[in-house]
Amino acid sequence: MSIIFSRQCEYALQAVLYLALNSNGKMISIRELTNKLDIPYHFVAKILQDLTRKGLLVSHKGPSGGFSLVAPVKDITLLKIVEAIDGSGFMDNCVFGFPSCSCDNPCAVHEQWDKVRNSIHKMLATKNILEMAGETKKPQYQIKE
Amino acid sequence: MSIIFSRQCEYALQAVLYLALNSNGKMISIRELTNKLDIPYHFVAKILQDLTRKGLLVSHKGPSGGFSLVAPVKDITLLKIVEAIDGSGFMDNCVFGFPSCSCDNPCAVHEQWDKVRNSIHKMLATKNILEMAGETKKPQYQIKE
């Protein structure tokens, strides 16, 4: 688990990136996806269903069914996926866990943390999924045959 | 819970900062500390014992006993506390949760994440606890009479 996201969220990110890279028109099944990425079938199934309900994916049942990204891929950023799973405000809390995080009564690292927050936000929000896909060099995503 | 640390770790940070601000030679009891910070007594007790075993705090039993920071306060950074609780390598993982995080086969945000990592490291490692204490403006730490 990365320090910033839940497992669910990580799986969501991996899956969406896989869809962006490997679905050329066709749909991709949970089976293929979880096999390739080596992540748990049923658990990920639930996550994909969730993302579908939230309008980020489309699904289709039956043979040759599966999941794919919704049409306007350019609008999908990592941030949208993260917010769909971990909720917006996933970065609003104080590093020390103090009840409130504000400039009025800051903790010792509030100012620096604010900069880190901005960096993370930029990291998640500036590129869309297709652009992300191009920059990924993970063996799991090597398109085969 | 902040996105980067466990509850345990947050409590540890809060507690150590409290000790830095409020112990003027004397020891501070778990009771006082957890009351002031409004955090769970027994749970925090265990954390403080842990930090004591790891040499960051000293403890003393009996009336007027309690905890205080070890002598060379200048050497104690947030990073040391975090590493004592969440372990070192708490920041080594890939944002996407991919099995390995390296420059050889980077994910789409690896490069940017590396910068964030450095910022966080700097945030935790550059100032010692006493310096931190001075910059904190939380009502919980208002020193009373």
Added chain:
DNA sequence: TTTATTTCAGATAATATAGTCTTAAATTAC
């Protein structure tokens, strides 16, 4: 129409994290 494939939904189990309770041991103050 039948069969195979696939998502969908809900129940259940396993694990990790957070938090509590109880008793013992040490120490101080009287």
Added chain:
DNA sequence: GTAATTTAAGACTATATTATCTGAAATAAA
């Protein structure tokens, strides 16, 4: 020495997160 205070340690409970299992519903292909 006795009583009060405080940390130490271990068992226990609660909650959240992660993961699995089962069966139903939809769909496509034969």
